[in-house]
Amino acid sequence: MPTVREIEESLFTLAPREGAMEWDNVGHLVGDPEAQVSRVLVALDITQAVAEEAIAAGCQLIVSHHPVMNCNWNPVQTLRPDNPQGRLLLTLLQNHVAAVCMHTNLDVARGGVNDALAQVLRLEDPGPLSGDGIGRVGTLPAPMPLAEFAAFVCRTLGANGVRYADAGRMVSRVAVGGGACGEYEAAALAAGCDTFVTSDLKYHQFLDAPGKGINLIDAGHFPTEDPVCARLLAYLSEHFPELRVTKSTSHREVIQYYVEGE
DSSP states (O other): OOBHHHHHHHHHHHSOGGGSOTTOOOEEEESOTTOBOSEEEEESSOOHHHHHHHHHTTOSEEEESSOSOOTTTSOOOOOOTTSHHHHHHHHHHHTTOEEEEOOHHHHHSTTSHHHHHHHHTTOEEEEESSTTSOOEEEEEEEEEOHHHHHHHHHHHHTOSOOEEEOOSOOEEEEEEEEEEOGGGHHHHHHTTOSEEEEEOOOHHHHHHHHHHTOEEEEOOHHHHHTHHHHHHHHHHHHHOTTSEEEEOSSOOOOOOOOOTTO
């Protein structure tokens, strides 16, 4: 059976460490690098529920996109069960579950977060949106009205709802950015896009979108990044056929939308 170290090394072939932003915390973050692995759980985030799911399934490793700890914005100062971060880390350590996390390096990688998003949204001939590898630009097989495309995005990504701003343009040339990529709106405009699909957009961006001439769709952070989990599962299954690799069923979109009359 492969070790945690060997799996990490292989994942860095898919998404090289050098692609990670300097503030990021990627790679093998928890557990024994020499521990042998027979079962892996793939999830977008390592939550308490995901950790318990891995333990129940007999997994020795969780592979996630978001780091289980990022010392840039959430420093690990204590390891105690009476706070959420400490409880999660202790759960992993006490049950010998390792964690390998591929974050911004997987965002920019070929076959990573943004390619997975472009594929599930059926964009043809997707190319880079930005010089740093974030985002993709492609064309729909046929133009469609924005409301119809927004419904397609919501349904395809399994979102609980989407927010959108209508600039009065048919949807044809589309930019996508998995996760919080609102800062790339200008790049989408420069690329001649009529529509930008991403998440965590700000109020003023929706307010200004019609004047800029670009449709905006905020489909949520989890829904726009979760498609990469299928890519990770397929990659691990191909490169380590002896492993049993599954995708988390406990982790899903946490944001709910209330609609009057429902």
